[in-house]
Amino acid sequence: MQDKELKIEKIRNGTVIDHIPSGRALKVLKILNIDENVKTTVSIGIHVTSKKSGFKDIVKIEDRYLASKEIAKIALIAPNATVNKIKDYEVVEKYNVVPPSEIAGIVKCSNPACVTNANEPVVPEFYVISTEPIRIKCKYCEREMEGGDIIQNII
Ligand code: CTP
């Protein structure tokens, strides 16, 4: 049978972030500071069929390996993602992402009255108070945030 599907190519070296909830790939790129100035090849699949169930997003970044801090940030918006380290076309390591216990400068506080939203440049910081579902608490105003509130406020 002729294969009419266009698949995202396998990569030789780099990182594959798989099982991202459908629609969140662009947020993952934002977390990793991947923008129009990127110097390595990045392939993105949005709303692709998942072997496991339904749909997922997938991001493949060539010639870049992620720091554990970056992987932890991804956990905030994609708690079931897997990060695969690829060397010479083989998956040499596979991690399930784990949320960090504290975060700084990734999410903006959703309380407009919070000092982090005033004119002073105060970096927003949160405690991660629960991981399933992710719930975070502002260190400054104690506002608790979860779900869509976190996603919308990613800086
Ligand atoms: N992959 C890739 N390039 C490679 C090797 C793997 O892009 N050289 C991708 C695969 O397409 C897959 C992911 O990396 O999306 C993980 O690969 P693998 O562990 O081989 O796939 P699965 O067993 O399906 O992974 P999982 O059980 O995590 O779904």
Ligand code: ZN
């Ligand atoms: Zn706050």
